[in-house]
Amino acid sequence: MITINALLCYAAWMDGLRVLSYDQTGAAQKWGPVLSSLVLAAPGQPLAANKVGAGTADLYLAFDLLAAATRVNLDRCDPARTAAVVNTTLLPSGEMIRDVHFAPPVEAMRATIARFTDPARSVAVEARRIAEALFGDYMATNLVALGVAYQAGLLPLTARSMEGAIRLNGVQVEQNLQAFRYGRLWVADPERVRPLVEAPRRTLDDEQKRVLTRLSDRNAHAYVSFLDRCAHLDEESRRLLAVRVAELIDYQDVRYVEPFVGFVLKVAARERAAVPGRFELTHAVIRHLYKLMAYKDEYEVARLHLKPAFRAQAEGLFTKPRRLVRHFHPPLLRALGLQRKLALGPWFTPALRLLRAFRGLRGSAWDVFGYAAVRREERALIGWYRALVESALERLDPATYPVVLDLAQLPDLVRGYEAIKLAGVKAARERAGELLALLQASGVPAARS
Structure with a gap:
C-alpha cells in the first residue's frame, strides 16, 4: 500500500x-x-x-x-x-x-x-x-x-x-x-x-490420458477395470475417481484400491436410491475416504518427493540452477530426541527411492514407522470413517441429507501433522457424535439391510 x-x-x-x-x-x-x-x-x-x-x-x-x-x-x-x-x-x-x-x-x-x-x-x-x-x-x-x-x-x-x-x-x-x-x-x-x-478444467478424458501415460501396463489394466466398474456414475464422480484411483495404486498397490472403489459404489447406490439426482454425498466420500487412505507417512513423503512433477515445480521457482535440499523431521527420530529438521541434499535421493520401494510394508508388522501413535491413528481413521458413513446411510433421505453430507465431510477437520493432526482427529470424532445424535433424533428409521 x-x-x-x-x-x-x-x-x-x-x-x-x-x-x-x-x-x-x-x-x-x-x-x-x-x-x-x-x-x-x-x-x-x-x-x-x-x-x-x-x-x-x-x-x-x-x-x-x-x-x-x-x-x-x-x-x-x-x-x-x-x-x-x-x-x-x-x-x-x-x-x-x-x-x-x-x-x-x-x-x-x-x-x-x-x-x-x-x-x-x-x-x-x-x-x-x-x-x-x-x-x-x-x-x-x-x-x-x-x-x-x-x-x-x-x-x-x-x-x-x-x-x-x-x-x-x-x-x-x-x-x-x-x-x-x-x-x-x-x-x-x-x-x-x-x-x-482461468486454467482450463480437466475433463474425464484428460485425466485418464494423463494417468495412463505413467502407469505400468499391469497397473494401467487394473486402473481401466476400476473405472469401467464406475462407468454408470455421474461424470464428476468419474473424474474425481480417475485421479484418485491412480494415486492410490501408486500409493500402495492395486489391492489397496479395491475397498476404496467398492465403498464408493455402495455409497453412490444408496444415494441414488434415497435422494435421486443428488451426487454431492458420493463426491464427498470420494474426496475424504481418499484423503484418509492416502495419509502421508514416510513412504508417501518419499514417493511424493520423487515425482517428476515435484522436481519440475521446485526447479521452476528459480531462474538459475539450484541445489535441491530437503528438510525432514521424521516422528521416529523426534521420538529418539532429535529436535530439529535434517537438511538432506541430492545424496539422499537413493534412500528416498529405497523407502518408496518398501511402501508395501505399510501397516504390516515390519513397518517400523507404523508403530508411532499418529500412524496407528491414521490407519484407524479409515475404518472409523467407513463405519460412520455406513451408519449414516441407514437413515439417509431428503430430510437428513444435509446432516449425512456433513458427516461425510468430517475428515476435512483432520489436517496438519502429529499433535495438530491428532487434535483435528479429536474434533472430528466429537463432531461426529453431535451429528449422529441429530440423525437419531430426526425420527427417520434405520433402513433394513
Missing part, C-alpha cells in the same frame, strides 16, 4: 499536480492494517490536510477487503461521491491462519463497501488471483488493481506518468509494468485476460 501511494505521489508530481500524502504502516499493532491517504490538487489550488476527511474521498482503493470493510475507513466515503476499486481476493489474516475453517463473509463485506460508495462507478476485481496466475507472485496484486482504477477513469493521472513512476521505483520494473497494463486490459477487454487466469 505504501509503495502504491509513493508511486501515485511521483506520478502526480510528474503531471504537475500538488500532492499531500499520509501513511499508516500498522507497525504499532502487529499485523495491523496499512492505510494511506492521498490528496491531489491542481497548481494554485489550496491543500489544507494530508488526510482525506470524512465523506470526501473520490476514490477508495481497497486492496485488503477485511480492512476496507471496517467502519473507520468507510467513513471517508460518500455514496454520492466515492468510487471504489475492490480487490475481492482475500488476503490471509491471522484468524484465517489460526483456523483454516474460518471463512470471512466476503459477500457481506462487499455489500458493506457498496453501501458507502457509488456502485455505478465502482469496480470489483480478483486482483490477487490475476497477479498469481500471470506472474506467480501475489506482490503484483496492488499494481493490477491500480491498472483497473486507471482504466476505469478513476485516477486523474496520465498513463505516461504512472509508468514513469513504476520505472523510477526501480523494483521489478517489467513485472510491475505488465501488472499495471494487465489491470488496464482487464477493464478494457476482460475476455483477453480471462483465459490467461
Whole structure:
C-alpha cells in the first residue's frame, strides 16, 4: 500500500499536480492494517490536510477487503461521491491462519463497501488471483488493481506518468509494468485476460490420458477395470475417481484400491436410491475416504518427493540452477530426541527411492514407522470413517441429507501433522457424535439391510 501511494505521489508530481500524502504502516499493532491517504490538487489550488476527511474521498482503493470493510475507513466515503476499486481476493489474516475453517463473509463485506460508495462507478476485481496466475507472485496484486482504477477513469493521472513512476521505483520494473497494463486490459477487454487466469478444467478424458501415460501396463489394466466398474456414475464422480484411483495404486498397490472403489459404489447406490439426482454425498466420500487412505507417512513423503512433477515445480521457482535440499523431521527420530529438521541434499535421493520401494510394508508388522501413535491413528481413521458413513446411510433421505453430507465431510477437520493432526482427529470424532445424535433424533428409521 505504501509503495502504491509513493508511486501515485511521483506520478502526480510528474503531471504537475500538488500532492499531500499520509501513511499508516500498522507497525504499532502487529499485523495491523496499512492505510494511506492521498490528496491531489491542481497548481494554485489550496491543500489544507494530508488526510482525506470524512465523506470526501473520490476514490477508495481497497486492496485488503477485511480492512476496507471496517467502519473507520468507510467513513471517508460518500455514496454520492466515492468510487471504489475492490480487490475481492482475500488476503490471509491471522484468524484465517489460526483456523483454516474460518471463512470471512466476503459477500457481506462487499455489500458493506457498496453501501458507502457509488456502485455505478465502482469496480470489483480478483486482483490477487490475476497477479498469481500471470506472474506467480501475489506482490503484483496492488499494481493490477491500480491498472483497473486507471482504466476505469478513476485516477486523474496520465498513463505516461504512472509508468514513469513504476520505472523510477526501480523494483521489478517489467513485472510491475505488465501488472499495471494487465489491470488496464482487464477493464478494457476482460475476455483477453480471462483465459490467461482461468486454467482450463480437466475433463474425464484428460485425466485418464494423463494417468495412463505413467502407469505400468499391469497397473494401467487394473486402473481401466476400476473405472469401467464406475462407468454408470455421474461424470464428476468419474473424474474425481480417475485421479484418485491412480494415486492410490501408486500409493500402495492395486489391492489397496479395491475397498476404496467398492465403498464408493455402495455409497453412490444408496444415494441414488434415497435422494435421486443428488451426487454431492458420493463426491464427498470420494474426496475424504481418499484423503484418509492416502495419509502421508514416510513412504508417501518419499514417493511424493520423487515425482517428476515435484522436481519440475521446485526447479521452476528459480531462474538459475539450484541445489535441491530437503528438510525432514521424521516422528521416529523426534521420538529418539532429535529436535530439529535434517537438511538432506541430492545424496539422499537413493534412500528416498529405497523407502518408496518398501511402501508395501505399510501397516504390516515390519513397518517400523507404523508403530508411532499418529500412524496407528491414521490407519484407524479409515475404518472409523467407513463405519460412520455406513451408519449414516441407514437413515439417509431428503430430510437428513444435509446432516449425512456433513458427516461425510468430517475428515476435512483432520489436517496438519502429529499433535495438530491428532487434535483435528479429536474434533472430528466429537463432531461426529453431535451429528449422529441429530440423525437419531430426526425420527427417520434405520433402513433394513
